[in-house]
Amino acid sequence: MSVSEAEIQLGQSRALEELKALRSSIDNIDAALVHMLAERFKCTQKVGVLKATNDLPAADPAREKIQIERLRQLASDAQLDPDFAEKFLNFIVREVIRHHEAIAAETGN
Numbered sequence: 041m042s043v044s045e046a047e048i049q050l051g052q053s054r055a056l057e058e059l060k061a062l063r064s065s066i067d068n069i070d071a072a073l074v075h076m077l078a079e080r081f082k083c084t085q086k087v088g089v090l091k092a093t094n095d096l097p098a099a100d101p102a103r104e105k106i107q108i109e110r111l112r113q114l115a116s117d118a119q120l121d122p123d124f125a126e127k128f129l130n131f132i133v134r135e136v137i138r139h140h141e142a143i144a145a146e147t148g149n
């Protein structure tokens with residue numbers, strides 16, 4: 041028995057409803073990510089000033105190593121790809137280091 045046009049349309053309309061609900065969750069999650077990143081950068085901004093005014097280096101590879109190990113474990117426990125988690129952290133940390141260097145240059149260090 042073939043699937044009628046009406047059944048196809050019903051299936052599609054249900055799929056579109058589900059897509060809408062999922063996209064609403066995605067939008068909430070994206071908003072949370074932006075707010076969390078904004079808070080993290082407010083914090084690292086203060087770290088940048090602290091480092092610049094105390095002649096401390098912008099980057100701390102030993103700290104990054106610990107962060108990467110911790111995040112990889114958290115990702116693995118949460119069924120998230122640890123390689124992706126590491127790349128994501130590195131992406132953020134590189135940007136933070138860029139900000140730290142800019143603050144140090146402004147401060148004259």
Ligand SMILES: O=C(O)C(=O)C[C@]1(C(=O)O)C=C[C@@H](O)C=C1
Nearest residue numbers: 087098099100101103104133136
């Ligand atoms: O913890 C620090 O020392 C920071 O400057 C913050 C931070 C980070 O974004 O987590 C950034 C650069 C360092 O290399 C390590 C960590």
